[in-house]
Amino acid sequence: MKKTLGSEWRQYEETFPKLQKSNIDLVSLECHNSHVPMELIELIRGKKVMVGAIDVATNAIETPQEVADTLRKALQFVDADKLYPCTNCGMAPLSRSVARGKLNVLSAGAEIILQELSLLIAAE
Secondary structure, eight states, X not given: OGGGGOSSOTXXXXXXXXXXXXXXXXXXXXXXXXXXXXXXXXXXXXXXXXXXXXXXXXXXXXXXXXXXHHHHHHTTTSOGGGEEEEESSXXXXXXXXXXXXXXXXXXXXXXXHHHHHHHHHHHO
């Protein structure tokens, strides 16, 4: 089904303004290796956003730096207190060892961002 959506998944331009007006306060979005243009998250600024920083469509385990890079990009459009690092989707099809590895790097990448944010706050 996703192959029919094209190289950029711009349908969010129609969906996000509707979500912005709704009572929904938390939106989940696949971001890492996704075809969703990251800047579209601006359309739901103010909402809590679960930023998918782990690609569950591959057994390759991301690095903490890759996770941090995805989260940094999202922070341009999501307030830090509303960003929730997560996986792009469920990990049921993955082996337990791959899933654990992906969760470990998700945690490590999020920690990198927390440290960077702490340094910014301390500098102010």
